[in-house]
Amino acid sequence: MTMKQRINIKRLEPKAYEVLYAMEKYLSATDLSIQLRELIKVRVSQINKCAFCIEMHTKDARKEGETEQRLYALSAWEESPLFTDEEKAVLAMVEEITKIFEHGVSDRTFQNIQNYFTDNQIAQIIIAINQMNFWNRIAVSTKMFHP
Template sequence: MQLRMNHRAVNPAGFQALLKLEDATKKMGLDPVLYELIKIRASQINGCSFCLDMHTTDLRNIGETEQRVNLILVWRETPLFTEKERAALALTEAVTRISEAGVPQEVYDEVRKHFSESEYVSLIMAINAINCWNRIAIATGMYPGCF
């Protein structure tokens, strides 16, 4: 594998803009475990090895069990995730694959059972941030350990 370019170095303004989005999103009050679950699930869908490596490590570092980390991909098939986490993961999938079916009403309704309107927007911001990071990482050829 070879890194196509260091996007941080060749366009620092773009990198800083995305860091500002990330920082703002982190300050919106989402639970840190939920925040990492969102990042991991979107990265799995998008096939971003760099982000998967980073966020599974981050999730383990905040005390998540290996079993839950390993089963995020199949969250629907295990009782290890709360209803609130399930709602956020379903929204993550819908927003990441937005061109396929939008955000179905049943996904929205389930999310709203667990999250306020403000928290719903925070979830969308978190999902959008990781999708942006994934696309930059994949387009520039990033892989685990490339920096």
């Protein structure tokens, strides 16, 4: 099956991409580790079924020292002993924010993440999750793919 990209938003709206890249630069300067940011990107992309971003960010995660085993287990993180309680708190936020249409973010999930992160870090996590959701929605809606 040959895929054809519908439109190229980066080419059509370069100023919008400038804003997205500026947000990426901001996120790289936050308190969140690169490993945690990559876990967020991969899990959001799995939920959104964004093949383009899954391919990109699993490669990036491996470059940053993430293991194949943890990447394979990421879709079942709740049941996996490979993730810390802190990572699981973040991944619960990933699930609920990415699927916000289902029931929002529960008080339990929000209170749990407060056990591990400051309010500023929680804000950074929320921004990182939503940034990745934005990227996924561009890629999925335009049928972006790696040649």
